[in-house]
Amino acid sequence: MQKTKVGILRGGIGTGYRKSLFNGGRVLSTFSNDLKDEYQSVDILIDKEGVWHINGLPASIEKIKHSADIFFNALHENSGGDGYAQKIFEDIGIKYIGSGPLASSLSNKYFLSKKALTGTGVKYLAHIELEPFDEENMSAEEYANKETRKVFEKFASPWVLKTKDRGVLGVAQSLDELSELILGYVSNPQPLVVEEFIVGKNAIVHLIEGFRNEDLYSFPPVEIVDRDNFSTPGNFSKAEKEKLTDIAKKLHHVFGARHFSSFYFTVHSKKGIYFSGFDVLPDLSKTSHFEASLRSVGASLKDFLRHVI
Known part of the structure; x- marks a missing residue:
C-alpha cells in the first residue's frame, strides 16, 4: 500500500524559529516513528534567511509542492505562522493542515482581532494604542504624560502596558505609575498598547474539528496558574466551563479557524468572561497544556496527528 507523504513545515525567519523547529521536530518524529506504517514524513525547513529545504537540501517552492501529498504547518508567530506560508500554499495549490492566511494573521494581531468581535456579544478588554514617541517635538516626560491622560480619558485603572504582540511590560494602578511605566519604554522598537487590567482566572480552550465524531470537539478548559503551571481540567464551575466552551466554538467560526484552534480567556467572578487571544x-511540546489536554481525555499526539491528516 502506498503511504501518504506528509510534509512537516517548520523553522521560519522570525523569533518563533526555535519553537517551530522543536515542535515541528516532534511532529516529524511522531510521523517517522509512531505512524511510519501509515505515512511517510518529509522534513520541510525554512531557515532564518528564508531559504526552503527538503530533508536538509535547499529546494524551490515548485519542488516543495511535489514533495508531499499534504503539509502540516508547524510555523509559529513571527516566523511564517502569520499567514505567510499559507498564502504561498494557496497561491500554488498546496494542500495543508491548519488555518488559512486570514485566521493565522489575526491570531498574531491580538488588538486587530478584537475588531472582528463587534456584534458577537463576546466581551474583550478595552485598550488604546499609544502614539509613537516624537522626540523632535517633545520630551520623553511630556510624551508619557500626554499618553497617560489619553488612557485615563478612555478607561479607568488598573492598566497593563503591553507591546503590540501581547508582551506584558508592567501593571499600573495610578496615573503616576502609568506615566513612569510608559516613560521607561519610550524607546521600545515595538508599538505600545495600554489595556484594561482585570484580576481573574486565566483559561485556555483547545478545539479540534471532527474529533471523536463531534463537529467541533472541545477539551476541558485548562486553567493557567502562572507562566509555568497549569491545571487540566481547570478549577471552573460547570457554568463557567460551558460558557468557555460555547464562546470558544463561536470564535472558531468568527475568525475562520480551520482544523484546530486554541482560545484564551480571563474569567472574572463578577464581570464574566473576556476574550484575550487565540492561536491556530x-x-x-511534551509539557504543554495541549499535550496535557490530550492525555486528560485518553488521547495522544499520535491520535491528534492521525486525525487531522
Whole structure:
C-alpha cells in the first residue's frame, strides 16, 4: 500500500524559529516513528534567511509542492505562522493542515482581532494604542504624560502596558505609575498598547474539528496558574466551563479557524468572561497544556496527528 507523504513545515525567519523547529521536530518524529506504517514524513525547513529545504537540501517552492501529498504547518508567530506560508500554499495549490492566511494573521494581531468581535456579544478588554514617541517635538516626560491622560480619558485603572504582540511590560494602578511605566519604554522598537487590567482566572480552550465524531470537539478548559503551571481540567464551575466552551466554538467560526484552534480567556467572578487571544497552532511540546489536554481525555499526539491528516 502506498503511504501518504506528509510534509512537516517548520523553522521560519522570525523569533518563533526555535519553537517551530522543536515542535515541528516532534511532529516529524511522531510521523517517522509512531505512524511510519501509515505515512511517510518529509522534513520541510525554512531557515532564518528564508531559504526552503527538503530533508536538509535547499529546494524551490515548485519542488516543495511535489514533495508531499499534504503539509502540516508547524510555523509559529513571527516566523511564517502569520499567514505567510499559507498564502504561498494557496497561491500554488498546496494542500495543508491548519488555518488559512486570514485566521493565522489575526491570531498574531491580538488588538486587530478584537475588531472582528463587534456584534458577537463576546466581551474583550478595552485598550488604546499609544502614539509613537516624537522626540523632535517633545520630551520623553511630556510624551508619557500626554499618553497617560489619553488612557485615563478612555478607561479607568488598573492598566497593563503591553507591546503590540501581547508582551506584558508592567501593571499600573495610578496615573503616576502609568506615566513612569510608559516613560521607561519610550524607546521600545515595538508599538505600545495600554489595556484594561482585570484580576481573574486565566483559561485556555483547545478545539479540534471532527474529533471523536463531534463537529467541533472541545477539551476541558485548562486553567493557567502562572507562566509555568497549569491545571487540566481547570478549577471552573460547570457554568463557567460551558460558557468557555460555547464562546470558544463561536470564535472558531468568527475568525475562520480551520482544523484546530486554541482560545484564551480571563474569567472574572463578577464581570464574566473576556476574550484575550487565540492561536491556530497549539504548543506541541511534551509539557504543554495541549499535550496535557490530550492525555486528560485518553488521547495522544499520535491520535491528534492521525486525525487531522
